[in-house]
Amino acid sequence: QVQLQQWGAGLLKPSETLSLTCGVYGGSFSAYYWTWVRQPPGKGLEWIGEITHRRRTNYNPSLNSRVSISVDTSKNQFSLRLSSVAAADTAMYFCARTNYGSGSLDHWGQGTLVIVSS
Amino acid sequence: DIQMTQSPSSLSASVGDRVTITCRASQSINSYVSWFQQKAGQAPKLLIYSASSLQSGALSRFSGRKSGTDFTLTISGLQPEDFATYYCQQTYSHPFTFGPGTKVDVK
Numbered sequence: 710q711v712q713l714q715q716w717g718a719g720l721l722k723p724s725e726t727l728s729l730t731c732g733v734y735g736g737s738f739s740a741y742y743w744t745w746v747r748q749p750p751g752k753g754l755e756w757i758g759e760i761t762h763r764r765r766t767n768y769n770p771s772l773n774s775r776v777s778i779s780v781d782t783s784k785n786q787f788s789l790r791l792s793s794v795a796a797a798d799t800a801m802y803f804c805a806r807t808n809y810g811s812g813s814l815d816h817w818g819q820g821t822l823v824i825v826s827s
Numbered sequence: 828d829i830q831m832t833q834s835p836s837s838l839s840a841s842v843g844d845r846v847t848i849t850c851r852a853s854q855s856i857n858s859y860v861s862w863f864q865q866k867a868g869q870a871p872k873l874l875i876y877s878a879s880s881l882q883s884g885a886l887s888r889f890s891g892r893k894s895g896t897d898f899t900l901t902i903s904g905l906q907p908e909d910f911a912t913y914y915c916q917q918t919y920s921h922p923f924t925f926g927p928g929t930k931v932d933v934k
Contacts, residue, residue: 815876
């Protein structure tokens with residue numbers, strides 16, 4: 710049974726750096742891409758980026774200059790950093806597993822609400 | 828970026844109804860489409876992958892089809908627990924993009 714559990718600071722001031730971590734419990738860590746998705750309140754889903762256990766990354770160009778995803782294979786964890794946050798970055802952030810075999814995001818974390826406010 | 832145009836944006840239906848939601852991709856994306864169900868305060872749940880394959884654990888009243896660049900999700904016999912928002916997503920090319928969602932509520 711695969712479970713993703715995520716954690717991180719939920720309240721930030723403008724210009725600070727968002728930092729979230731997702732732990733993967735159960736299943737293979739090396740066979741998948743590990744993904745971040747966000748959802749502003751009342752709005753739709755936005756794909757942020759992904760990473761493999763070999764640290765190969767893909768990012769959404771809309772966030773490319775501010776986003777960084779890293780991985781700690783010794784702990785089966787991966788992390789998101791988003792610099793210079795603004796109110797527009799207020800959202801629920803989800804981690805997820807991307808299964809390229811099926812081309813789908815098949816397991817998700819519970820979500821972390823991040824609010825950016827002065 | 829590949830745009831996923833989803834329709835309708837919302838619909839009202841009754842228990843037992845057959846509901847169909849459509850996503851149109853802005854270019855050919857083979858069958859790299861997934862469908863998700865999201866309820867308030869919860870993470871999205873994968874229902875369909877590869878346009879028409881039912882995810883393990885998803886109920887058989889959910890089905891998906893592909894016709895060219897049009898993709899449909901059908902709920903055959905809507906149940907009370909199916910009132911939710913549904914999203915499509917393409918995983919053909921980066922950045923992976925989602926449709927804007929379809930909210931299914933009670934008529």
